[in-house]
Amino acid sequence: MEDIQSILDLRFQGIKINYLYVCKRKLWLFSKNITFENTSDKVLLGKVLHEYSYPKETKRDVLIDNLIMIDILSDGNVREVKYSSKMKEADIMQVIYYLYYLKQKGIKKHGIINYPKEKRKEVLELTAEYEEKIKKALKEIEEITARTTPPPAKKQKICKSCAYYEFCWG
Template sequence: MSGLHVQYYIVCKRKLWLYAKNINLAPENDKVMEGAILHERAYRQIKERDIHIDNQIQIDAMDKYYVREVKNSSKMNEADRWQLLFYLYELKKRGVEKKGLIQYTKEKKTQEVELTHEDIARLDKMMNEIEQIIDCVQPPKFVKKRYCPNCAYHDFCFAGEESE
């Protein structure tokens, strides 16, 4: 399980399932390419950046006090926050305790994130639910959301599906 699994769980259970089944339509998506460029240009002044741990955690940057993530906008704030909390939790399990910072470049704002005991309990429950979704043979039912038009899976989901 990775941070993207947690992010997609918050955003859309169907997107989570598709991603977990390696149905990856995202590389050609404009928003995904924009995010990749932003990621490449961010945090150049920080020595520890683009950190990969156990094929599970992919951190944009880390300094003495913070795990840092950069995002274009705060439209997916809740999903961004839980993704970062997942990273903080996984690091804590490995003996590394830090706070988190999410930098939203379009709004020129930063959000500090701190892992709590309540967050850990919710993450444990969330990870169990993510595993259950991934183990399903069929994708979760299509649920139309406000951000569907910008999703890389838009055409897949809208091909012959009826919304709830």
């Protein structure tokens, strides 16, 4: 039987992929269970949006293999709902990771990212380039999270809305 920690690690891999592209320090802090997410207004807004968007969808928060959580599985597609497209690359790679994971299980899907506030969407396909990119990303996550100290804080636009702001800059 797989040990609990390795199951949890896989379960949170989608978020880790996202954080890798947002901020490597954030990824490291999250991987060490240092979390302040529920105190962040932006995170709360994202959760509210997630709850109230697409009420007709019946399959929401689908947990696959007890490992990865996918927002909505609709028309055979994997769908993520995001508050804004500011972190587009991070959002894309998170969904690509889900598609990659499902492919390992012999399931082929397309990905959709919905930005309901902006009334737009991104349709994604797991290409060979994306597969290579996700493999490299998984290796990098392993390398960063194995470090004993966090990557240094680098000021960037998103810091102000990051749940770790006080921790990094307070």
